Amino acid sequence: MDLFLMTVTTGVMVGGIYALVALGWVLIYKCSGVLNLAMGEMTLIGAYVSLSFYSMGFPFIVALAISLVIGFILGVLTERIFLDRLIGEPVLTVIMVTVGLSFFFKGVVELIWGTDTRVFEPAVFALEPIRIGPLIIGQVYLWSFIAALVLLVVFVSFFKYTRWGLAMQATADDEMAALSVGVSARFVYAAAWAIAFMAAGVGGTLLGNINGLNISVSYLGLLVLPAVVLGGLNSVPGAIVGGIAIGILQNLCGTYLDRYFPGGVKEIAPFVFMAVFLLFKPYGLWGWERIERV
C-alpha cells in the first residue's frame, strides 16, 4: 500500500510539470489553432538557458527569470517569423512547420550545448527526502510540484482577471467577434506563443533538476500529447488534469508493469493509452465536440 501511495504521489508531482507544459500547448491551440509538435524543443531551450546562467553563478531564481525572459522573446519571434505567415493554411502545413521548427531548435541546441547529460551544480534543492506520514518524497519533486502549481495559478489567474488574458479567451472563443470588438488577434497569437515558450522552459528546468538535463528531456514535448488528448485539446482545466493523470499513469506502469514487460513500459504506456483512448473518446474529457462523421 505504501508503494502504491508513493507511486501515486510521485506521479502527481511529476504530473504537475507535465500539466504546466500541457497548459502552454493548449493555449497555442486554443488561441491560434496551431497543433504544436515543437513543444519538446521549447522545453529544451528554456532548460538549457537557465542551466547555463545557473552554472555561471546566478541564483536559481534569477536564472529561471532570465530563461523566462528569453522564452518570451523567442516565443514572440517564432510566432512573428514562422507562424504568422501561415494563418489559414491547411493543418498539415502548419503541423509540419512546427515539426521543422522542432528540428531546427533541436539541431541548434545540440550544436551549442552538446548531447552529454548536464546537471544543475550545486544541486538546487536539498537532497535529503522529506517524510510526510508514511510517504517519503524527494525535495526536488516537492519543490518542482510547488513551483509548477504556483505558475499554473499565475497563468490561470492571468487568463481570468487581466485585460490581456480576457482578450486571449475572447479570441479563443470566437475570433471574428473578438476582432470586431477591437482585440488584436496577432497580439493574442504572439502572447500565446510567448506564454507557451515560458511555461515550457520552466517545465524543462524543473524536469532537468530531477533527472539531469540532456536531449531526451524533449520527450516531455511528446508526453504532452497524451495529456492534452485525455483532457480535450482546447480545455485548460483538461490540460492540468490530463498532465497529472499521465504522470500518475506513467509511474504506476513503471512500478507495476515493468516486471512483466521489461524495458521501456514507462515511456510507451502514455502512447498506448492515447491510441486506445482516441478510439473511444477522441474529443477528450472536456474538449469541444465537433460532430464529424468519418
Add this chain to the structure above:
Amino acid sequence: MSTTWLPCGVYHQNYSQDQAWFQTNFIRGKMILLFAILFIGIPLVADDYVLSVCNQIGYTVLGALGVQLLIGFCGQVTLGHAAFLAVGAYTSTLLILEFPWPQVLLDAGLAYPISIFVAALVAGIWCVLFGLPSARVKGFYLILTTMAAQFITVDFIITQYVSQIGGRGQAFSLPPGTIKIGPWVIDSDLKVYYLMLVLAILCVSLVVNLLRSRVGRAWVAIRDNDISAEVMGINVIQYKLFAFFVAGFIGGIAGAFWISNLAAISPEHFPWFWSLWLVGVILIGGVGSIHGVIFGSIFMVVVMEALQLIIFWFMELGFAWAQPLFMDFLFVKEAAFGLAICAFMIFEPNGLSYRWWQIKNYFNLWPFSY
C-alpha cells in the same frame, strides 16, 4: 494532380489515350533515354561515393512513396512510417537468419527475394492495424495514432522483444553472402544500385497504375471530400485501409531493400526522425504528385551531402568554426532539415513538382502560351 498540357496540335480522341503511360512518341523517347542513363550511364561514370548517394536517394524514394500515397492521395496523414520500414527490415532479416530454408531455395538464391515479399506483406498488415483508427478519427487525431505506431513498434516491440530473438543483443548483423538474388550476391554498391533501381521502378509503376485505376480515383475522392465520396458509393473505410496496406507494403519493400546496404540493422536505423524526414521529403517535393517523391528525395539527399561537402571544404581551408560543425554534422543536418521544411512551407507550399510542371508546360506551349 495538375495536368500537363500537350504540345500544340496533339489531341486525345479517347479516354485510354488520356491515361496512357506514354502519351506521345517524344515522351516515350524521353523515358527510354532516362532508363538508359539510369541503367547504363550512371554505373559507367559514377564512383562508389556517387552510387551510395544514389542508393540513399532510392531508399528515400521507396520510403516516401508510401507516405505520398497516404498523405498526398488518400489524405491520411502519417507521422510514423519508419515503423513500417522497420517491420519490413526486421521481418526480412529474421527470415534470412532464422527460417529453416530448404537447401534448394538457398542454392537458387530465392531466400532474399521471398523474404522481401513476405516482409512487404507483414508490413502492410501491420500498417492496416494502425490504420484501423482512421475508421473513427481523422486529421490531428490520426496523426497522434500514427505517432503512437512509431513508438509502440520501434521503441517498444522491436527494441525490447524482437531484438532479443536469437540472443544477438541489439544489432542483427547479416553474414556476407546471405543477401543473394539468384546467382548474384548483393555485396557492392553497384549491385545495391541495380536492386534499388528495379525495386523503385516496380513500386513507382505499381502506385501509378493503382492511381489511374478505380482504386486511385476512390482514394483521391476520399482525400478531397470523404462525405461526398461515400455518397458516390465508395466504401470509405475499405479504401482507406487498402491505402494503408499498400503504403505499408511499399514501406516493407523499402525496409527489406535497405538491409542489403547495411552491414547490421538495429532500431536506431528507424527513428522517429526518419518518419518525419519522409513526410518532409514529400512536402518539399510536392504533395499529391509522384514526381514530388522523386524530386523531394533527390533534393533532400543531395542538399544534405552538398552541405557536408561545403563544411568539409571550409574545414580544409582552415576555418576553426567548421571543425565542430563537421564533427556534429548530424545536428547541422537536423537544423538544416527543419529550416528547409519551414522555408518550403512558407515560400513554396506547392513543392518542387509544381515548378517542374510549370517549366514543362512552358516548353509544351511555347511559343504560343496563351
